[in-house]
Amino acid sequence: PFSPITANVDAEVISPDKTPDLPNFAETFARQSSWEWNFGQAPAFSHLLDERFTWGGVELHFDVEKGVITRAQAFTDSLNPAPLEALAERLQGCLYRADKLQETCEALLVDFPEQEKELRELSAWIAEAVR
Numbered sequence: 001p002f003s004p005i006t007a008n009v010d011a012e013v014i015s016p017d018k019t020p021d022l023p024n025f026a027e028t029f030a031r032q033s034s035w036e037w038n039f040g041q042a043p044a045f046s047h048l049l050d051e052r053f054t055w056g057g058v059e060l061h062f063d064v065e066k067g068v069i070t071r072a073q074a075f076t077d078s079l080n081p082a083p084l085e086a087l088a089e090r091l092q093g094c095l096y097r098a099d100k101l102q103e104t105c106e107a108l109l110v111d112f113p114e115q116e117k118e119l120r121e122l123s124a125w126i127a128e129a130v131r
Helices: 025-033 035-040 082-091 098-107 113-129
Strands: 045-053 056-065 068-076
Touching: 025 035, 045 113, 056 082, 068 082, 082 098, 082 113, 098 113
Parallel strands: none
Antiparallel strands: 045 056, 056 068
């Protein structure tokens, strides 16, 4: 009989190179690894991102429902807050995915070319923070 105190069971290592021999494992793994599974069907949540750059501190607050940002707020002590204010407006309705957030941030370069260095730093940080 099984006894949780005396039973010794070897751990089974699962990796992309060594998957278990279970029915439908590959399909289930692919589905549960997808963005749709992890964020598209997720309950509503909030996410706070906070970072200090050489040009100022940034706080981004996101409210996310079904994988879409429904509200975004940006706070900064930067001497030029306009790009962040514009970013907060543009992020509403954006998919909560690193690539989409990065695209939205980089699109600001058209309106704020003098802030290119700062916007590229911000874009890379946002993408890394939500990966």
